[in-house]
Ligand SMILES: Cc1cc2nc3c(=O)[nH]c(=O)nc-3n(C[C@H](O)[C@H](O)[C@H](O)COP(=O)(O)OP(=O)(O)OC[C@H]3O[C@@H](n4cnc5c(N)ncnc54)[C@H](O)[C@@H]3O)c2cc1C
C-alpha cells in the first residue's frame with residue numbers, strides 16, 4: 001500500500017505545483033504510516049532523486065520520449081499500470097492543466113473516488129473526507145471518498161512546499177506499455193521569460209480604471225520589480241487592452257497567489273470568484289466605495305496614476321534597487 | 323457532423339452563497355438559474371458556429387437534472403441546437419453524471435462531445451475527462467480554439483504559461499473555455515423555435531456514486547481592510563514587507 005504522487009513536468013522541468021503535490025502526498029503517507037511514492041512520465045533533465053527532499057522515498061520513472069507530449073488517454077493508461085504495481089490506494093495530482101485531464105480519466109479507469117480542487121489534508125477520523133473549493137472559491141465542500149481507491153487533485157498554491165525530508169529518492173526506471181497518442185501536439189507556444197500566471201506567487205492586476213493599454217507600463221514595472229505575473233479584469237481582456245490569458249475571474253483563470261495587487265478594479269463578484277483564494281489582497285482604487293475593499297487586506301484609496309509610481313519607488317528602496 | 327453539447331444549470335454568478343439543513347444543502351430558494359457560462363458561451367456557441375458553416379450539422383444537448391433544469395435547457399435550445407435530452411436524475415457525483423452522459427453519447431454516434439471547462443458551482447472540471455474514459459475516446463481539455471479539418475479537429479488549448487496546438491481524429495471529447503466563441507444572446511426567432519424543438523426525457527442508468535458531499539462551509543470572514551493614506555505608500559510597502567511578509 002502506498003500514496004502515489006503524479007509529478008508533472010514540462011519540457012523536462014518539474015512544475016512547482018508538483019512539489020506541492022509531493023509535499024501533500026508525503027504528509028498523507030506519513031500520517032497513515034505508509035510509503036510515499038512518485039511517478040514521473042517522459043524524459044526529465046532535472047535530478048529526480050533529489051525530489052527525496054520533499055519526503056518521497058521511491059519514484060517510478062517511465063523514461064520514454066513518447067511521453068514528452070501530453071495525451072490524457074496515454075498518460076492515464078501509463079499511470080494506471082504503475083498504480084497496479086505499487087498497490088497505491090491514494091493517488092495525488094496537482095489540479096493543474098494536466099491533472100484536470102488525467103485525474104478524472106484515471107478515476108473512471110480505476111473506479112476510484114475523485115475530489116478535484118482539494119485545499120486541505122484528508123480527514124480520516126471517520127472515513128476519508130477531503131475539503132475542496134466550490135462556488136468558484138466562495139465556499140468549501142467536504143467530500144467523502146467512498147471507493148477503495150482515492151484520487152485527490154490538489155489546488156495549486158493551497159499547500160506549502162515542505163523540504164524537511166532527508167536524502168534522495170530511489171529512482172526506479174519503469175517500463176509500461178505506451179500506446180500511440182491520438183492527440184498529436186503540433187506546436188507549443190509559451191510566453192517566454194514571464195512568470196506563468198497560474199504559478200505566480202505575486203500577481204499585479206489592472207482593471208478598467210487604468211483607462212487604456214498605454215498605461216500598463218507602470219503595472220508591468222511593478223510586476224517586474226516584485227517578480228510577479230500580470231493579470232487583468234475581464235473587460236480589459238475583452239477590449240483587447242491585454243491578452244486573454246491574463247483574464248482572471250469567474251470566466252477566466254482562477255488563481256491563488258500569496259499576494260494579489262488589484263489596481264483600478266472595482267471588485268465585481270465575478271472578478272472576486274477568480275482571486276478570492278489569494279492569501280493577501282491589496283486594493284488600489286480611487287473610489288472608497290469600491291466593493292473590492294471589502295475583500296481586501298490592505299488598501300489605498302487614491303488615484304492609481306499617482307499611487308503606483310510612488311509605490312514602485314518605495315519598493316525599490318526596500319529591495320535596494322536603484 | 324453530429325455534436326453533443328453537455329449543458330448544466332448553475333446559479334447566476336451574482337448569487338449569494340448560503341447553505342441550509344445544517345450546512346448540508348445549498349440554499350437554492352429564490353436562486354436564479356442560468357446555463358453554466360462555459361457551457362453556453364463557449365461549448366454551445368462554438369457548436370452553433372460550426373452548424374452555421376455546415377448546415378447539415380446536427381446539435382444535440384444533454385443535461386442531467388430534474389424538471390427544474392428545463393427552463394435552462396429551453397434557453398439553450400433558443401440559442402441553437404436541434405434537440406435536447408434530459409436525463410431525469412437528481413443528485414449524484416461527477417462519476418454518476420458522466421456515466422449518464424456517456425450512456426446518451428454511446429447511443430448517438432456523435433463526432434464531437436463538447437463540455438464546459440467546469441461548472442461554476444461544483445468546480446469539478448472532471449465530467450469531460452470521465453466521459454472520454456467511459457467511451458474510450460481521446461480528450462482535449464481547456465480548449466480555447468477549435469477548427470475542423472476533414473475528419474480531424476485542430477484544437478488550441480491552454481497550458482501553463484502558454485498555448486499548445488494539437489490535432490486529433492474524430493470522435494473526440496473537448497472541454498471548452500474562453501476564446502472558443504463570442505457570446506451571443508437568443509433572438510425572438512430562436513425563442514419561438516425552441517418551444518417546438520424536441521426535449522426528450524429519459525430515465526437514468528443505474529450507477530452508484532463514488533463520492534458524496536458531507537457538508538459545506540463558508541470561508542472565514544476577512545478581518546477587514548487596513549487602509550493606508552494615499553500620500554504614504556511607504557507605509558503600505560512596510561506593512562506588506564514586515565507584517566504580511568508578502569515579498
Ligand atoms: C457571467 C459573468 C461573468 C463574468 N466574469 C468575469 C471574470 O471572470 N472576470 C472579471 O474581471 N469580470 C467578470 N465579469 C464582469 C464583472 O461583472 C465586472 O463588470 C468587471 O469585473 C469589471 O471590471 P473592472 O473592475 O476592471 O471595471 P469597472 O467595474 O469599470 O471598475 C473600474 C474601477 O476602477 C476605479 N478607478 C477608475 N479610475 C481610477 C484611477 N485613476 N485610480 C484608481 N482607481 C480608478 C473605479 O473606481 C472602479 O472601481 C463577469 C460578468 C458576468 C455577468
Ligand SMILES: Nc1ncnc2c1ncn2[C@@H]1O[C@H](COP(=O)(O)O)[C@@H](O)[C@H]1O
Pocket residue numbers: 328329330331358360361365384385386387416419423436437438439440441444445446447448449450
Ligand atoms: N448535470 C449535468 N448535465 C450535463 N452536463 C453537465 C452536468 N454537470 C456538468 N456537466 C458538463 O460538464 C462540464 C464540467 O463540469 P464539472 O466537472 O462538474 O466541473 C460542465 O461545464 C458541463 O458541460
